[in-house]
Amino acid sequence: MTDQTLPLEKSAPIKPKLSRDDWVMRIFVLGIGLWLVVTILMPLYAMLSKAVQNKDGVFIGLQNFTEYFSTPALFNSISNSFFIAGISTVLTISLASVFAFILCRSTIPGKAVFKGIALLPLLAPSILPGISFVYLFGQQGVLKFVLGDYSIYGPIGVVMGEVFYTFPHALMILIAAFSIADARLFEAAVVLRTSRIRTFFTVTLPGIKYGLISAIFVVFTLVITDFGIPKVIGGQYNVLATDIYRQVIGQQNFEMGAVVSVVLLFPAFLAFAVDRFVQRKQVAMLTARAVPYEPKPHAVLNRIFFIYCCLIGIMIVGIIGMAAYASFVTFWPYNMALSLNNYDFDLMDGGGWDAFYNSLEMAAYVAVFGTTIIFTGAYMVEKSKGFKFMRGLIQFFCMIPMAVPGMVLGLAYIFFFNHPDNPLGIIYGTLPILVIVTIAHFYTVSHLTAMTALKQMDPEFETVSASLKVPFVRTFLKVTVPVCLPAILDISIYLFVNAMTTVSAVIFLYSSDTSLASIAALNMDDAGDVAPAAAMCMVIVATSASVRVLHALLTRGIARKSQAWRAR
Amino acid sequence: MNDPKSAARENVYLKVRDLKKNFGSFTALRDISLDVFEGEFICFLGPSGCGKTTLLRAIAGLDIQTSGSIFQDGKDISALPASERDFGIVFQSYALFPNLSVIDNVGYGLVNLRSKKEEVAKRVSELLALVGLEDQGNKFPAQLSGGQQQRVALSRALAMSPGLLLLDEPLSALDAKVRVHLRHEMKELQRRLGVTTIMVTHDQEEALTMADRIVVMNDGVIEQVGTPEEIYREPLSPFVAEFVGTMNFLNAQKGSNGEIMLGDHAISLTEQEKQKLNGNKILACVRPEDIAVRNVDQETANSFDVKVIELEFLGSFCRATLSYGSDESQINADFSINLVRDKNIEVGASIRVALPEASIHIFSQG
Numbered sequence: 001m002t003d004q005t006l007p008l009e010k011s012a013p014i015k016p017k018l019s020r021d022d023w024v025m026r027i028f029v030l031g032i033g034l035w036l037v038v039t040i041l042m043p044l045y046a047m048l049s050k051a052v053q054n055k056d057g058v059f060i061g062l063q064n065f066t067e068y069f070s071t072p073a074l075f076n077s078i079s080n081s082f083f084i085a086g087i088s089t090v091l092t093i094s095l096a097s098v099f100a101f102i103l104c105r106s107t108i109p110g111k112a113v114f115k116g117i118a119l120l121p122l123l124a125p126s127i128l129p130g131i132s133f134v135y136l137f138g139q140q141g142v143l144k145f146v147l148g149d150y151s152i153y154g155p156i157g158v159v160m161g162e163v164f165y166t167f168p169h170a171l172m173i174l175i176a177a178f179s180i181a182d183a184r185l186f187e188a189a190v191v192l193r194t195s196r197i198r199t200f201f202t203v204t205l206p207g208i209k210y211g212l213i214s215a216i217f218v219v220f221t222l223v224i225t226d227f228g229i230p231k232v233i234g235g236q237y238n239v240l241a242t243d244i245y246r247q248v249i250g251q252q253n254f255e256m257g258a259v260v261s262v263v264l265l266f267p268a269f270l271a272f273a274v275d276r277f278v279q280r281k282q283v284a285m286l287t288a289r290a291v292p293y294e295p296k297p298h299a300v301l302n303r304i305f306f307i308y309c310c311l312i313g314i315m316i317v318g319i320i321g322m323a324a325y326a327s328f329v330t331f332w333p334y335n336m337a338l339s340l341n342n343y344d345f346d347l348m349d350g351g352g353w354d355a356f357y358n359s360l361e362m363a364a365y366v367a368v369f370g371t372t373i374i375f376t377g378a379y380m381v382e383k384s385k386g387f388k389f390m391r392g393l394i395q396f397f398c399m400i401p402m403a404v405p406g407m408v409l410g411l412a413y414i415f416f417f418n419h420p421d422n423p424l425g426i427i428y429g430t431l432p433i434l435v436i437v438t439i440a441h442f443y444t445v446s447h448l449t450a451m452t453a454l455k456q457m458d459p460e461f462e463t464v465s466a467s468l469k470v471p472f473v474r475t476f477l478k479v480t481v482p483v484c485l486p487a488i489l490d491i492s493i494y495l496f497v498n499a500m501t502t503v504s505a506v507i508f509l510y511s512s513d514t515s516l517a518s519i520a521a522l523n524m525d526d527a528g529d530v531a532p533a534a535a536m537c538m539v540i541v542a543t544s545a546s547v548r549v550l551h552a553l554l555t556r557g558i559a560r561k562s563q564a565w566r567a568r
Numbered sequence: 569m570n571d572p573k574s575a576a577r578e579n580v581y582l583k584v585r586d587l588k589k590n591f592g593s594f595t596a597l598r599d600i601s602l603d604v605f606e607g608e609f610i611c612f613l614g615p616s617g618c619g620k621t622t623l624l625r626a627i628a629g630l631d632i633q634t635s636g637s638i639f640q641d642g643k644d645i646s647a648l649p650a651s652e653r654d655f656g657i658v659f660q661s662y663a664l665f666p667n668l669s670v671i672d673n674v675g676y677g678l679v680n681l682r683s684k685k686e687e688v689a690k691r692v693s694e695l696l697a698l699v700g701l702e703d704q705g706n707k708f709p710a711q712l713s714g715g716q717q718q719r720v721a722l723s724r725a726l727a728m729s730p731g732l733l734l735l736d737e738p739l740s741a742l743d744a745k746v747r748v749h750l751r752h753e754m755k756e757l758q759r760r761l762g763v764t765t766i767m768v769t770h771d772q773e774e775a776l777t778m779a780d781r782i783v784v785m786n787d788g789v790i791e792q793v794g795t796p797e798e799i800y801r802e803p804l805s806p807f808v809a810e811f812v813g814t815m816n817f818l819n820a821q822k823g824s825n826g827e828i829m830l831g832d833h834a835i836s837l838t839e840q841e842k843q844k845l846n847g848n849k850i851l852a853c854v855r856p857e858d859i860a861v862r863n864v865d866q867e868t869a870n871s872f873d874v875k876v877i878e879l880e881f882l883g884s885f886c887r888a889t890l891s892y893g894s895d896e897s898q899i900n901a902d903f904s905i906n907l908v909r910d911k912n913i914e915v916g917a918s919i920r921v922a923l924p925e926a927s928i929h930i931f932s933q934g
Binding site: 012013015016017018019020021022458460461463464466467468469470471474475478479482483562564566 | 728
């Protein structure tokens with residue numbers, strides 16, 4: 001071996017000089033980090049510390065928890081919550097995996113329509129199925145006979161509502177899992193003369209394993225943290241999320257609210273941790289050489305599949321349709337004439353049409369500012385150089401909101417922003433705090449969407465720009481943003497629709513001037529104005545749907561405009 | 569082959585001294601020192617993981633070295649970030665901005681200099697003419713062929729008239745034919761512009777045809793620096809001998825009179841190789857194409873009888889596997905189709921071959 005160099009004494013390590021771009025990026029990274037600390041970590045800390053304090057703010061250790069666990073009325077909710085979440089998860093996953101299987105692996109007609117219908121619940125606030133069930137199965141419900149002696153107010157109604165609400169979430173994950181199937185594996189199975197059933201257990205099931213596990217935990221988390229449905233149709237059946245509400249709003253017992261929040265955080269955090277672990281494995285399964293699976297027609301099965309999809313579709317449309325119909329009925333069940341009386345929100349409690357305008361304004365701000373903050377943040381975390389520890393930390397912060405139930409986040413905001421010593425308290429009770437809490441609540445999914453898009457960008461774009469002496473900001477605006485525009489639009493629509501429909505995080509934070517449409521619906525329902533509540537829900541659905549359509553048109557427009565450079 | 573000893577070689581343009589790069593506990597570069605002359609075309613050649621790309625990225629300031637220094641045009645750039653160094657770069661992926669037209673891609677850095685619009689347009693069309701893409705300016709990268717994309721990337725890298733052009737496997741994403749064509753064009757362009765160029769490649773053919781000098785790297789160290797002929801003809805280590813071209817490695821013993829014993833056959837060496845004799849065990853290297861068959865008889869120096877074990881048809885020539893000696897050691901030889909026909913070489917035949925003295929290189933193994 002001929003080494004060209006001679007061994008020399010150790011020379012001093014080089015301290016790389018940072019470029020202006022590096023500094024700017026680091027400042028941005030720190031800015032995002034600070035934002036996440038203020039809007040997520042510090043509120044959560046405030047809440048956690050409240051759980052171990054008494055009413056006067058004195059540290060009392062676990063005394064609150066002892067009290068909680070010695071009050072059966074309170075800790076019974078734990079088993080109720082798990083019971084509801086368990087049953088709903090089993091039902092949703094069973095129904096959704098068959099549905100996803102049919103959409104991905106069969107040749108039935110109208111798949112796009114079925115998929116569209118199945119995703120409709122995403123446009124509605126979670127209280128909508130509750131309201132609809134009142135009209136379908138309530139005391140004067142049109143289908144009351146179906147339930148016989150059982151009451152819809154209680155676990156039955158809650159489970160049904162949760163299945164409706166979580167179905168599209170599970171479906172999206174499962175469709176993604178089914179659609180990464182590698183046709184070559186199925187061909188190999190056929191060539192080896194494997195039976196259909198054995199193929200299902202040896203090829204199909206392992207292929208969707210991670211998606212399935214992920215869907216299970218997502219549904220479980222959604223159910224156990226949901227507040228809207230148990231509030232509307234739960235009757236006397238208490239769950240953790242409604243307990244927080246009762247403790248805080250009903251009894252003004254903030255400390256106990258914090259304790260219940262901590263209890264609720266546990267399963268949510270656990271489910272989140274498992275989900276993250278599983279998703280990391282899923283990535284490794286995708287190989288670039290996989291051949292997409294092309295389903296082949298099967299006459300008998302197709303007929304069964306079609307009927308199944310029709311049934312599910314009818315149920316979803318029926319539930320939304322019932323609420324829509326009820327919202328137009330003048331006075332159920334005495335005056336069934338159709339009118340717009342229920343839409344005269346200004347005559348009811350809850351905030352009237354102003355609440356709707358507030359919602360629109362809030363959702364628009366959330367979409368604009370949220371997308372800007374989240375996408376820029378993701379870009380800086382992904383593309384800045386060095387600074388590893390900080391970036392890893394921020395990446396972790398970005399994941400936290402996923403594990404924090406909306407109710408808990410909302411309560412945490414009360415403790416943090418309503419603290420007399422907090423100068424940020426000026427935003428308490430204003431629209432900005434609603435915007436901020438909503439951005440924080442839906443941060444994780446948006447961040448992950450942005451990351452996925454950014455990771456598909458050539459990592460050398462920034463390098464080339466540096467070699468051409470172009471500041472990264474110009475490349476970010478001229479290249480990154482245009483190329484990622486579809487993902488950016490996806491994030492903004494996701495934020496907008498969720499801001500329109502969310503109840504949980506904002507319920508503790510609105511003031512009389514900043515009531516929101518979804519909260520107005522909840523309050524009207526609470527006051528017995530069920531029909532106007534249904535009407536408000538329909539206004540929300542209509543708004544979300546219009547924005548969705550607008551989004552689809554925009555996306556298509558962009559696709560056409562960018563066809564030239566996206567072509568392969 | 570061009571003459572590498574041109575006048576430009578006098579000036580050292582890039583000076584690398586004692587460069588070290590660690591990734592955690594892994595050492596990617598150990599004490600690399602290297603001089604690159606002005607106007608020279610240098611290739612970093614080596615297997616994947618040998619550190620060639622790490623060295624290029626250190627020179628560009630993309631992954632700054634752990635220790636050691638780099639001087640460009642007399643200026644210490646060791647710690648400078650990429651944006652404060654003077655280079656143009658072409659990546660394997662080209663990293664063309666997909667949403668910008670060819671013109672906007674090439675003019676990307678020029679616009680930032682606040683030059684006048686007409687000046688930018690003029691410079692861009694000059695650059696496009698340089699790479700033969702005058703009429704493709706309004707297309708988007710996705711509408712171009714791989715070869716055209718590569719040329720756009722090249723003209724973008726040249727747009728700012730950098731003092732140093734860095735090419736990171738610029739041809740490896742292309743089809744074999746396009747690659748051969750482009751490597752000619754790139755070399756031609758580089759010679760015309762006289763820009764000092766460093767190219768990273770794992771393709772020895774690319775390095776041999778394009779480079780003025782080749783830097784062969786392995787395991788984080790430089791194995792040899794030299795002209796393509798030097799690298800091919802005078803490999804300084806078994807690694808270089810094996811990595812560049814095909815090579816027979818024959819186990820031999822030290823004989824008397826400065827000869828080596830290949831089995832029972834005494835093989836003579838050139839005076840230069842004799843100097844390297846040291847120890848008893850010798851590794852003798854001969855290229856398959858250097859093994860002579862024509863005009864070889866019992867009297868020919870370094871000749872011996874072999875048996876043809878296998879003939880592999882490779883188009884323009886045949887690669888023969890030959891065995892010799894009592895232990896049936898094997899040796900590969902490339903025979904032209906003509907030769908095979910004339911000499912009636914076939915599997916099982918016995919022929920006499922010679923190892924020309926000048927084509928034998930030895931490495932002592934102690």
